[in-house]
Ligand SMILES: Nc1ncnc2c1ncn2[C@@H]1O[C@H](COP(=O)(O)OP(=O)(O)OP(=O)(O)O)[C@@H](O)[C@H]1O
């Protein structure tokens with residue numbers, strides 16, 4: 001920035017070049033940060049926690065971008081769910097990643113629905129995040145969780161969001177499923193083992 005300030009007004013093209021360098025450096029920095037996150041053998045800090053609380057935080061973090069994009073957010077969180085054993089920061093990151101993807105898929109506004117429920121066998125808590133966005137072509141479904149798979153413009157997506165998210169969910173002995181129809185939208189279902197189940 002200092003170098004940029006020192007350049008006079010008659011140095012406009014040079015100034016532009018420097019701006020590009022700074023932008024690319026910032027981008028490279030983000031990629032490196034994502035890569036480290038991806039590569040790190042993190043030890044999750046497992047605690048007894050409530051999925052709805054973490055999801056609520058993730059939703060609050062994305063309220064403003066959702067408003068800007070004219071997206072209506074509908075939440076259907078089931079009360080009285082069993083707790084889970086998990087790392088709330090990491091799980092929050094997973095939910096934010098999936099919600100941001102959903103918002104990015106809705107260029108012209110739409111609906112984001114976030115719901116939680118207990119599976120019928122009481123074994124898992126299901127977190128469902130649905131959008132009414134562009135949808136995912138069938139040939140992409142198998143690659144979604146691959147590191148660096150991205151359909152976003154260069155500089156907009158590194159393609160690490162979902163691979164990092166799946167890594168985190170698998171550390172929790174959970175899974176992520178996707179259903180999607182091009183032109184209609186996508187649904188991501190995260191399943192996490194329920195803790196403190198009632199004894200039969
Ligand atoms: N809700 C969604 N609707 C449509 N396409 C999606 C959705 N979620 C993910 N995708 C597709 O999956 C790809 C991979 O997603 P992922 O989050 O891993 O990477 P990214 O969003 O492209 O980049 P990053 O998350 O690193 O910024 C996206 O580029 C997009 O093509």
Ligand SMILES: [Mg+2]
Nearest residue numbers: 097101161162
């Ligand atoms: Mg993403």
